[in-house]
Structure formats: structure tokens, C-alpha cells
Amino acid sequence: MKPFLRLWQRHRILTSAFVLAMALAIFFAGRTIFFVVYWADPARQDLPPEPWMTIGYVAHSWHVPVEKLARDLDLPPPPKDGPRPSLERLAEDRGVTFEAFKAEIEASIMDLRRQGPPR
Structure with missing residues (x-):
């Protein structure tokens, strides 16, 4: 000391x-x-989209690039800083139900996974 x-x-x-x-x-x-x-944690892998999640959270859980997922869903890329809207909010902004938006997200994720690992 x-x-x-x-x-x-x-x-x-x-x-x-x-x-x-x-x-x-x-x-x-x-x-x-x-x-x-x-x-x-395996419990955080491939989680089904929930209303409270963000696009970034879903992309990270499914190991797909967030920019490509956002582009496939016709969304602007999520901001690096500041608030990120929840999936429920994004569905409301589109004027669709969360279940319909969830189906779009899942289809986009499967398409991105078929394309292979990100480059």
C-alpha cells in the first residue's frame, strides 16, 4: 500500500x-x-418475433444482418443511437396486425437464411 x-x-x-x-x-x-x-444462451437463439422486440433484436437472435432484414421488410435501417421502435409499433405504422407483420418477418428470415451466411 x-x-x-x-x-x-x-x-x-x-x-x-x-x-x-x-x-x-x-x-x-x-x-x-x-x-x-x-x-x-441457447434460450436466446431463434426466438419467434414478439411485439416488444426490435428488428435488431430479432436479427441478432436469428443471426441475420439487420440491414438486410430491414431492407427486405421495406424499413429504414435501425438507428445506431436513440430509440428503436418495437415490432408492434412498426406493425401499427404499416397499418397491419402484428401477426401479419410477424409472418413477413419470418418469411424474410427464412429467405435470408437460405441465402447463406452474411458476407
Whole structure:
């Protein structure tokens, strides 16, 4: 503990920057581990579309490119930042029932899967 206190007394700014960098590294490592564990769970693979899901969530679950799925459904690509509309909201905006929209999504997913892995 004494070497750290000595370092703190001599180089407060550098020590603070180092501690901040370590905290950020731990945060992003933890976040990465969380997402890897979350999406590796077999219960999250090939989930049928639900009203609360987004296009990105469905695409990730089915391992298809979100841009191609959105294009097949005549939707703009989902924004990188900001709110993403739910499937239920997208169906309402189209003026169709969720079940009809779900059938479109499933047909598009099957078509994308037949095309093979994304390039």
C-alpha cells in the first residue's frame, strides 16, 4: 500500500488517470462478457418475433444482418443511437396486425437464411 501512496503523493494526475483507465477497462470488459453470455444462451437463439422486440433484436437472435432484414421488410435501417421502435409499433405504422407483420418477418428470415451466411 505504501508504494501506491507514495505514487499518489508524487503524481496525482497520472495516478488518477491510471485509476480511471482501469475502471473503464473493467467496465467495458464486464459489458462485453455480459453480452457474450447473454447471446450465447441457447434460450436466446431463434426466438419467434414478439411485439416488444426490435428488428435488431430479432436479427441478432436469428443471426441475420439487420440491414438486410430491414431492407427486405421495406424499413429504414435501425438507428445506431436513440430509440428503436418495437415490432408492434412498426406493425401499427404499416397499418397491419402484428401477426401479419410477424409472418413477413419470418418469411424474410427464412429467405435470408437460405441465402447463406452474411458476407
